Amino acid sequence: MQSSNSPKYLIGSVIVIAILFLIAKLILSNMLAVADGVLEPEPMDAEAVEERIKPVAKETVGEEQIAAAPAAVEEDAAAASDGANTEENSVGKQVYNQVCSVCHSTGMMNSPRFGNADDWAPRLEQGMETVYAHALNGLNMMPARGGNPTLSDDEVKAAVDFMISSAD
Numbered sequence: 001m002q003s004s005n006s007p008k009y010l011i012g013s014v015i016v017i018a019i020l021f022l023i024a025k026l027i028l029s030n031m032l033a034v035a036d037g038v039l040e041p042e043p044m045d046a047e048a049v050e051e052r053i054k055p056v057a058k059e060t061v062g063e064e065q066i067a068a069a070p071a072a073v074e075e076d077a078a079a080a081s082d083g084a085n086t087e088e089n090s091v092g093k094q095v096y097n098q099v100c101s102v103c104h105s106t107g108m109m110n111s112p113r114f115g116n117a118d119d120w121a122p123r124l125e126q127g128m129e130t131v132y133a134h135a136l137n138g139l140n141m142m143p144a145r146g147g148n149p150t151l152s153d154d155e156v157k158a159a160v161d162f163m164i165s166s167a168d
């Protein structure tokens with residue numbers, strides 16, 4: 001009886017062990033499924049958040065703003081160059097700021113100071129042609145064309161006009 005029972009017992013215990021493994025597997029996979037169920041909503045949320053952020057980012061930091069910004073800059077530049085083309089003093093102002101102000105803003109080397117009528121009065125007595133000529137050709141420490149030979153006659157004269165008009 002025992003010899004015939006032993007294999008049965010063995011087979012029985014193998015089946016029991018197999019069933020236990022299956023149960024353990026089921027429990028494990030259930031746990032994994034539960035874990036998946038718990039973990040899954042988070043990426044879903046993250047995606048949802050990402051999707052909610054995306055359109056905002058596209059609209060405010062993306063194409064629209066990047067496209068809008070240069071347009072505004074171009075408009076400003078266009079407005080500025082329009083002013084320079086129509087008002088001669090804008091050219092004069094630009095040349096003065098870039099070239100002449102180095103000396104004429106502070107009266108360096110006794111140069112007539114920008115906006116100082118007293119400094120300019122004796123200069124203007126010579127007549128504008130002489131004043132222009134000195135600006136173009138230089139006078140003592142005053143360099144020809146303010147030291148910038150690329151300036152045109154008109155640009156230098158505009159700068160002179162700008163400095164003198166400021167002293168009125």
Ligand code: HEC
Pocket residue numbers: 095096099100101102103104108109110111112123126130131132134135139140141142143145146147151156157159160
């Ligand atoms: C490096 C300094 C310096 C720079 C830059 C400079 N000037 Fe002068 N400028 C002088 C000095 C110094 C005098 C006075 C010269 C004198 O009377 O001996 C003077 C005088 C003048 C005068 C008076 C001339 C006269 O007949 O009395 C004019 C106009 C003038 N500058 C225009 C300009 C213009 C326009 C620019 C820019 C394009 C310019 N200067 C840039 C130094 C400078």
